[in-house]
Amino acid sequence: MTTQTQRSTVPESGQTAEEKVQYLRELYADAPELSKKALENVLGELKSQVADTPPPPIESAGRAGSRLGKVSELTLIVPLAPGGAKRLRAFLQLLGGNLNGADKVGTVHDMRFVFLDNDTKLLFATAYDGDWDAYIDDFATKIPDYLDILNAAFEGWPGIRSPEAKDYLAKYQVTAEGWFVANDLTVAETRRLERNGKALDEFLDKISE
Amino acid sequence: MANQPQTGTAPQPDAGAQKIQQLRELFADATDVGKRALENVIKELSSQVSEPPPAIESAGRVGARLGKRSELTIIVPLVPGGAKRLRTFLQLLGGNLSPGATKVGTLHDMRFVFIDNDTRLLFATSFDGDWDTYIDDFIALIPDYLDLMDSAWDGWPGIRDPGAKDYLIKHQITAEGWFVAEPDLTLAEIQRLKRIGKATDEFLDKVQ
Numbered sequence: 001m002t003t004q005t006q007r008s009t010v011p012e013s014g015q016t017a018e019e020k021v022q023y024l025r026e027l028y029a030d031a032p033e034l035s036k037k038a039l040e041n042v043l044g045e046l047k048s049q050v051a052d053t054p055p056p057p058i059e060s061a062g063r064a065g066s067r068l069g070k071v072s073e074l075t076l077i078v079p080l081a082p083g084g085a086k087r088l089r090a091f092l093q094l095l096g097g098n099l100n101g102a103d104k105v106g107t108v109h110d111m112r113f114v115f116l117d118n119d120t121k122l123l124f125a126t127a128y129d130g131d132w133d134a135y136i137d138d139f140a141t142k143i144p145d146y147l148d149i150l151n152a153a154f155e156g157w158p159g160i161r162s163p164e165a166k167d168y169l170a171k172y173q174v175t176a177e178g179w180f181v182a183n184d185l186t187v188a189e190t191r192r193l194e195r196n197g198k199a200l201d202e203f204l205d206k207i208s209e
Numbered sequence: 210m211a212n213q214p215q216t217g218t219a220p221q222p223d224a225g226a227q228k229i230q231q232l233r234e235l236f237a238d239a240t241d242v243g244k245r246a247l248e249n250v251i252k253e254l255s256s257q258v259s260e261p262p263p264a265i266e267s268a269g270r271v272g273a274r275l276g277k278r279s280e281l282t283i284i285v286p287l288v289p290g291g292a293k294r295l296r297t298f299l300q301l302l303g304g305n306l307s308p309g310a311t312k313v314g315t316l317h318d319m320r321f322v323f324i325d326n327d328t329r330l331l332f333a334t335s336f337d338g339d340w341d342t343y344i345d346d347f348i349a350l351i352p353d354y355l356d357l358m359d360s361a362w363d364g365w366p367g368i369r370d371p372g373a374k375d376y377l378i379k380h381q382i383t384a385e386g387w388f389v390a391e392p393d394l395t396l397a398e399i400q401r402l403k404r405i406g407k408a409t410d411e412f413l414d415k416v417q
Contacts, residue, residue, distance in 0.1 A: 024298060031290075034356055038360070039353075041353040042353045042354060042357065046308075049302070054302075054303065055302060057303025057305055058304035058305050071318070075320060075322050075331065075333070077324060087235045089385060090231065090232050091232060092386045094232055094254070095386075096261055096263070098262040098263060098275060098388065099388035100262045100388060108388065108390060110318070110388060110390065112273075112384040112387050112388075116284065123282065123331070127318045145247075148242050148245070148246030149243060159242035175322070176322045177321055177323060178304055178306050179305065187391075191391075193403060196405065197402045200405055
């Protein structure tokens with residue numbers, strides 16, 4: 001509780017955990033009571049986490065997006081063309097909203113389409129394995145037509161076969177500044193474990209017969 | 210292929226074919242890229258529509274669910290200074306939210322994305338089960354982390370406030386398209402499979 005004013009600077013890599021936490025505390029001096037109290041409640045835990053066992057920082061997924069371990073995030077917010085929301089929604093409804101065609105890509109963990117701002121924009125958010133370029137290439141080679149049907153609603157979408165397709169996507173992607181993935185396995189590894197588990201169950205059934 | 214006139218007794222085209230036809234009509238206004246793409250997959254699409262995949266369901270009060278996995282997508286306005294505080298907090302953790310998030314055993318993935326020049330925040334997660342249970346888990350397991358981050362949100366009443374859930378619902382937008390690679394595996398089941406995988410590897414090593 002010193003009366004030091006405005007001493008702290010923006011966190012730099014050279015700062016100690018103590019300094020970083022102190023800077024956060026100063027920033028929270030302007031926060032509502034509620035969150036000041038919340039900060040005080042977790043301060044001890046936070047300090048030890050930052051100092052002793054800092055989690056591995058998020059890394060870049062390549063051209064855009066964040067990655068933790070093997071799993072990356074892609075978050076796109078695109079303007080929709082006039083009539084685009086109606087077409088896209090009709091297509092989604094035809095599939096009962098279930099985009100299981102994405103399974104063909106093989107590296108998609110999850111994927112959502114959310115209409116925003118009175119159907120003028122679309123949020124497309126996925127969790128996937130590996131690098132940005134490889135992921136987009138997978139979409140382009142495995143389900144180019146489904147992608148174009150969906151993205152035809154995007155204003156200015158050049159088509160996935162266009163050399164400008166990646167620039168378009170990168171332009172509208174917003175990289176997450178906080179990211180978390182519980183399962184550090186790829187989709188393929190998770191499926192292998194699933195088969196493994198099934199085989200073990202069968203094996204145990206057999207030997208107990 | 211009789212060219213029967215439109216009488217009341219004429220066989221109705223099935224509902225799937227009708228839907229495909231409607232989609233085609235809608236796509237008449239689409240770009241050439243979109244029209245061509247639709248024609249390329251129309252056959253495959255027709256057979257999918259006649260044997261449709263399970264439709265997405267509701268995750269409870271809000272949000273979509275497929276099998277056991279649900280989605281939550283929230284876009285909230287930020288208070289002045291909120292983005293700066295939240296960003297500093299995230300940077301303290303290297304952007305990796307695992308310190309708090311691993312305590313919620315039903316949380317698969319979670320992202321924080323600043324949008325519209327730091328005036329709004331997108332918070333999107335994928336989780337097991339029902340909306341109410343999920344929020345209750347946050348409240349019970351990491352209330353302080355939640356308040357620390359959500360205090361950047363304009364009007365956030367605090368997670369212990371009876372108005373907290375209403376606030377979340379007000380800002381949540383349900384996805385109209387959703388996909389999960391493993392919709393039938395909860396996080397607990399995946400972790401069990403991992404332990405089994407390890408044990409089998411050890412077992413096989415031993416018997417060799």
